[in-house]
Amino acid sequence: MDNLTTNYENIWKEVKKGLSLELPPHAYSTWFEPILPIAINDTELVLEVPNQFFFEWIESHYHGIIESAVKKKFQSDVSVKYTIAPNGINGSKIYFEDIDSAKPQQKKRFKSPVLNEHYTFSTFIEGANNQFAKAAALSVAESPGEQAFNPLIIYGGVGLGKTHLLHAIGNHLIAKKENFNVISASSEKFTLDFISGIQKSNTINFSRFYRQADVLLIDDIQFFQGKEQTQEQFFHTFNELYQSGKQIVLTADKYPGDMQGLQDRLLSRFHSGLAVDIQPPDFETRVAILLEKAEQNGLNLPYAMTEYMATHIKNNIRELESTIIRILAYSSLSNKEIDEKLIKRIVKERLGKRFLAEITLEDIVRRVSEVTTVSEKDIVGQSRKKELVEARQIAAYLGREILGASLSSIGIYFGGRDHTTILHACKNIEEKMKSERRIKQLVESAKNELSAATL
Numbered sequence: 001m002d003n004l005t006t007n008y009e010n011i012w013k014e015v016k017k018g019l020s021l022e023l024p025p026h027a028y029s030t031w032f033e034p035i036l037p038i039a040i041n042d043t044e045l046v047l048e049v050p051n052q053f054f055f056e057w058i059e060s061h062y063h064g065i066i067e068s069a070v071k072k073k074f075q076s077d078v079s080v081k082y083t084i085a086p087n088g089i090n091g092s093k094i095y096f097e098d099i100d101s102a103k104p105q106q107k108k109r110f111k112s113p114v115l116n117e118h119y120t121f122s123t124f125i126e127g128a129n130n131q132f133a134k135a136a137a138l139s140v141a142e143s144p145g146e147q148a149f150n151p152l153i154i155y156g157g158v159g160l161g162k163t164h165l166l167h168a169i170g171n172h173l174i175a176k177k178e179n180f181n182v183i184s185a186s187s188e189k190f191t192l193d194f195i196s197g198i199q200k201s202n203t204i205n206f207s208r209f210y211r212q213a214d215v216l217l218i219d220d221i222q223f224f225q226g227k228e229q230t231q232e233q234f235f236h237t238f239n240e241l242y243q244s245g246k247q248i249v250l251t252a253d254k255y256p257g258d259m260q261g262l263q264d265r266l267l268s269r270f271h272s273g274l275a276v277d278i279q280p281p282d283f284e285t286r287v288a289i290l291l292e293k294a295e296q297n298g299l300n301l302p303y304a305m306t307e308y309m310a311t312h313i314k315n316n317i318r319e320l321e322s323t324i325i326r327i328l329a330y331s332s333l334s335n336k337e338i339d340e341k342l343i344k345r346i347v348k349e350r351l352g353k354r355f356l357a358e359i360t361l362e363d364i365v366r367r368v369s370e371v372t373t374v375s376e377k378d379i380v381g382q383s384r385k386k387e388l389v390e391a392r393q394i395a396a397y398l399g400r401e402i403l404g405a406s407l408s409s410i411g412i413y414f415g416g417r418d419h420t421t422i423l424h425a426c427k428n429i430e431e432k433m434k435s436e437r438r439i440k441q442l443v444e445s446a447k448n449e450l451s452a453a454t455l
């Protein structure tokens, strides 16, 4: 046995050595150093990777290269499989050191005033809805300019933490690297700077300013839509930075490919990088966020009330946060105790008509459970029984269809399945809806009920 162990470790070492000669050093150190060989037999080599995100990246970008290197070494048809480290992301050295606790002593010369210093990785609460986005953001903050992530585009709905992550990258870099030039702007500011450059007949300063960035962070690029000249400027800035290996990170309210009014050449630049989405947080994440925000604000929330708030305020973290602030403000202004009645009233007031009206993956699972009579637990569970798999696939399909959730985040929600399984599920349901009336009806009735709930 021992022999075999040293054997595969050695084999992997040699494969790695070969790869290190083939790949750019930063790609090699980001993606290959953290991989551990954990098992081997005549037909398979199993490699352990730090997290799901890592796995998807390796699988889609480096699988071919790894497999052919392994085959060459073995001189036989060994396939390569991956497994995710059991302690997941938190166990990963490169991604999750306690980066924010280090006391920054650097000059803050380049610190952009628009970075909110409270938006750090350590104050960002992780859940299935945002963990890819966070892992990607951290990876960029650790090694900016890493080609594979350039540009990194974080997209998702309002109040879900896009700006928080964008600034966390900036704050992390500033805390870590001396004289690292981080330039951060909203796309509106970028536009305004450009316009004021034109007004002063001095766009050179504008160009110079943005092009001196080592890392350029631009928030909410949807505001570039329809602004031809600004896009033109952005395109040139982008190209120049990109070509000199500088890191660009953008946020957007939807998948850039789905945006109207962006030039094709900009979109094709975006395609060369990585787009990661943030979905609305699930119930547990909402509770975690509420507990954290309550603590930060010195509010002692009874747990039942945390659950109450998390049940009703679903799609937006900003709203969770501001509800807490409002509770505090209300109680101190009116000198009233913070009790259940007050909390319920404020939640209802805040949500108005939207009280209970926003859809999440949880709602989808609940509705699918109603129409298929498969329990919610089974839908997100592991059983391979035919009718359970079917219900699960319908729910996954609706998650994609109604919420536009990413394959990976749906996969995590449905019992830690990988993105290819979810892709297969969605395709399968699409096909079946064409040929099986029953499936079509199930999907439609689940969908109708869900839309009724949002009225």
Ligand code: ADP
Binding pocket: 119, 123, 124, 125, 126, 130, 156, 157, 158, 159, 160, 161, 162, 163, 164, 165, 289, 317, 318, 321
């Ligand atoms: P977006 O840019 O997506 O509209 P923001 O980044 O402005 O959203 O986030 C809204 C608020 O919610 C901010 O105060 C942010 O700190 C907070 N927030 C968002 N996501 C998280 C999270 N995962 N953990 C903690 N706070 C969060």
Ligand code: MG
Binding pocket: 162, 163, 164, 219, 220
């Ligand atoms: Mg924002």
